[in-house]
Amino acid sequence: MEVDDCDDGARWSGRWNHLQKILERNGPFVHPDFEPSPDILDFMLNSCKVLVVGAGGLGCELLKDLSLMGLRHIHVIDMDTIDLSNLNRQFLFRQCDIGKPKAEVAASFINKRVKGSKTFSHFCRIQDHDSSFYKQFHIVVCGLDSIVARRWINGMLISLLEYDEDGNLDPSSLIPLVDGGTEGFKGNARVILPGMNACMDCTLDLYPPQVNFPMCTIAHTPRQPEHCIEYVKIFQWEKEKPFGDIAIDGDDPDHIKWICKAASTRADEYGIQGVNYRLTQGVIKRIIPAVASTNAVIAAACANEVFKLATSCSIPLNNYMVFNDTNGVYTYTFEAERNEQCLACNNTPRNLSFKPDALLREVVDFLCQDNSLQMKSPGLTTTIEGLNKTLYMKNIPSLEAATRPNLSKSLKDLGIVDGQEVIVADVTTPNSLRFKIKFNDDVTSS
Amino acid sequence: MIKLFSLKQQKKDEVAVGGSHAGKSKPTAAQLRLTKDLNELQLPKTCKTEFPDPNNLLKFKLIINPDEGYYVGGEFTFSFTVGLSYPHEAPKVKCETRVYHPNIDLEGNVCLNILREDWKPVLTINSVIYGIQYLFLEPNPEDPLNKEAAEVLSTNKRQFSQNVVRSMRGGYVGSVYFERCLK
Numbered sequence: 001m002e003v004d005d006c007d008d009g010a011r012w013s014g015r016w017n018h019l020q021k022i023l024e025r026n027g028p029f030v031h032p033d034f035e036p037s038p039d040i041l042d043f044m045l046n047s048c049k050v051l052v053v054g055a056g057g058l059g060c061e062l063l064k065d066l067s068l069m070g071l072r073h074i075h076v077i078d079m080d081t082i083d084l085s086n087l088n089r090q091f092l093f094r095q096c097d098i099g100k101p102k103a104e105v106a107a108s109f110i111n112k113r114v115k116g117s118k119t120f121s122h123f124c125r126i127q128d129h130d131s132s133f134y135k136q137f138h139i140v141v142c143g144l145d146s147i148v149a150r151r152w153i154n155g156m157l158i159s160l161l162e163y164d165e166d167g168n169l170d171p172s173s174l175i176p177l178v179d180g181g182t183e184g185f186k187g188n189a190r191v192i193l194p195g196m197n198a199c200m201d202c203t204l205d206l207y208p209p210q211v212n213f214p215m216c217t218i219a220h221t222p223r224q225p226e227h228c229i230e231y232v233k234i235f236q237w238e239k240e241k242p243f244g245d246i247a248i249d250g251d252d253p254d255h256i257k258w259i260c261k262a263a264s265t266r267a268d269e270y271g272i273q274g275v276n277y278r279l280t281q282g283v284i285k286r287i288i289p290a291v292a293s294t295n296a297v298i299a300a301a302c303a304n305e306v307f308k309l310a311t312s313c314s315i316p317l318n319n320y321m322v323f324n325d326t327n328g329v330y331t332y333t334f335e336a337e338r339n340e341q342c343l344a345c346n347n348t349p350r351n352l353s354f355k356p357d358a359l360l361r362e363v364v365d366f367l368c369q370d371n372s373l374q375m376k377s378p379g380l381t382t383t384i385e386g387l388n389k390t391l392y393m394k395n396i397p398s399l400e401a402a403t404r405p406n407l408s409k410s411l412k413d414l415g416i417v418d419g420q421e422v423i424v425a426d427v428t429t430p431n432s433l434r435f436k437i438k439f440n441d442d443v444t445s446s
Numbered sequence: 447m448i449k450l451f452s453l454k455q456q457k458k459d460e461v462a463v464g465g466s467h468a469g470k471s472k473p474t475a476a477q478l479r480l481t482k483d484l485n486e487l488q489l490p491k492t493c494k495t496e497f498p499d500p501n502n503l504l505k506f507k508l509i510i511n512p513d514e515g516y517y518v519g520g521e522f523t524f525s526f527t528v529g530l531s532y533p534h535e536a537p538k539v540k541c542e543t544r545v546y547h548p549n550i551d552l553e554g555n556v557c558l559n560i561l562r563e564d565w566k567p568v569l570t571i572n573s574v575i576y577g578i579q580y581l582f583l584e585p586n587p588e589d590p591l592n593k594e595a596a597e598v599l600s601t602n603k604r605q606f607s608q609n610v611v612r613s614m615r616g617g618y619v620g621s622v623y624f625e626r627c628l629k
Binding site: 147148151152155201204205207209210212213214215216219220234235238239343344377378379380381382383387388389390393394395396397398399402403421423424425426427431432434 | 473474475477478479481482484485486487494495496497500501502503504530531534535549551553555556557558559561562563565567589590591593
């Protein structure tokens with residue numbers, strides 16, 4: 001089979017030789033189910049769609065690794081624009097790109113440099129896309145610096161999982177998530193198979209907690225320059241409103257200059273040294289120093305996992321690799337375990353069938369009377385068009401009064417649509433449960 | 447291990463064109479957890495909550511009427527803002543009533559360890575409310591935000607008690623004016 005495609009200039013003899021050696025031959029270390037075939041390379045080059053989340057330090061490395069590896073249908077999403085301080089390690093950007101969207105500049109660089117690449121950029125927040133967007137990908141790779149964003153992507157991929165009547169996962173609904181993270185000389189790479197192994201929320205306690213200084217230390221016994229900066233951030237900014245009634249913008253040099261000056265004054269009073277512009281911006285934006293080589297190592301590990309997942313040629317990382325070269329080089333791989341109590345992944349929604357004109361009261365009664373549920377005082381909330389909605393809360397008097405009229409409304413009138421997810425909390429279960437309301441004209445309950 | 451791509455090499459594009467329903471209606475982990483926290487809220491009889499927008503559980507007010515201690519008879523309102531990263535991060539709490547208290551400053555910042563350095567995701571809204579109630583029963587001069595109040599409390603408890611009563615009746619303590627907050 002001819003594997004080179006017909007894109008002009010994207011074919012030259014032997015371009016994919018190295019991949020063919022791996023994908024078209026058997027070997028002692030291959031995945032047990034691996035069947036060598038030219039179709040796999042064809043899939044990689046022409047069908048496999050990968051989403052790279054983040055076009056920063058890790059994102060640039062990932063885009064370079066993946067596209068040179070032969071993945072050519074890559075989408076990249078990032079909400080940030082390019083800053084001067086990015087240029088030392090985010091090598092897809094040049095000085096003339098400062099101020100432009102990272103995703104767009106990165107994608108056009110890759111498309112120009114790697115023949116045959118069709119990289120698409122999305123200059124927006126991950127939350128601006130819905131499930132129909134994320135569904136189109138075979139694999140998602142994250143190079144993010146935010147736990148919130150990681151959890152959002154994790155939650156999105158879990159919500160795409162589909163189960164049959166017996167509660168068995170439909171494997172074709174599963175989109176693997178490869179996640180990389182770095183912090184100075186430390187980094188980690190992991191493979192998440194949503195619904196099958198530990199997800200982002202299962203291992204939330206692995207992430208270092210945010211450093212928060214005690215309030216009284218900041219207020220009265222500062223000892224470090226950071227304490228002085230936090231003081232200005234928490235107390236003085238709101239009191240003095242130097243730029244009017246607005247929040248601190250860590251990217252606005254005027255804001256940082258003002259905070260830096262005020263913090264220096266305070267540091268002088270306490271004989272503390274070390275407040276400067278750089279530190280101030282670092283504390284305000286919670287910047288963690290980035291090391292280019294750590295990004296390279298972690299991105300390489302992630303790209304390797306994407307290759308293994310895309311081709312099934314070798315067993316993927318199981319499932320969490322830590323890397324630390326602060327002193328010497330240390331790596332360690334372990335299997336992060338699923339958390340039985342995980343709110344994100346150990347909580348597959350159960351289907352409930354109701355007529356569209358059923359009253360909310362009927363749903364509440366069902367939750368209390370059904371033999372397998374037997375709830376006591378369920379509280380129900382949902383999300384409609386991105387907005388939270390409290391359906392009924394019995395336990396809090398003010399909320400009960402406000403939501404009582406909902407009990408006499410029909411599901412349809414409450415804005416609930418077919419397939420709507422409803423969150424139900426009750427004393428009988430340790431966590432909130434998720435239910436999917438399925439509209440049905442014949443039956444009243446499942 | 448399952449072999450992911452034996453199943454779905456071709457079908458991705460078809461799916462992408464297909465349905466896009468209930469797109470932005472996915473519950474967040476924060477909402478799942480907060481629904482649970484609030485449904486199981488067990489308030490002491492001195493506390494009540496108010497939700498300005500019943501559909502937005504992320505913003506609410508806590509009203510405390512201490513029934514013993516220095517602050518008996520007063521009424522104090524706190525605003526709670528729960529972020530999307532809850533319970534990874536603590537809720538943000540501010541005191542909206544100006545209060546003469548060693549651990550609450552005149553801008554309403556609250557010094558409570560579990561709101562900052564000692565927050566853990568196992569803690570709940572209930573834990574925070576009990577923590578705040580405890581501040582009214584046992585003001586702590588060791589961790590002051592209002593240094594003047596803390597000094598009076600540790601040197602002269604009688605004077606401190608008088609200052610609290612004066613502030614709650616509405617009036618000046620030193621050069622600071624307090625609105626009346628007696629119920």
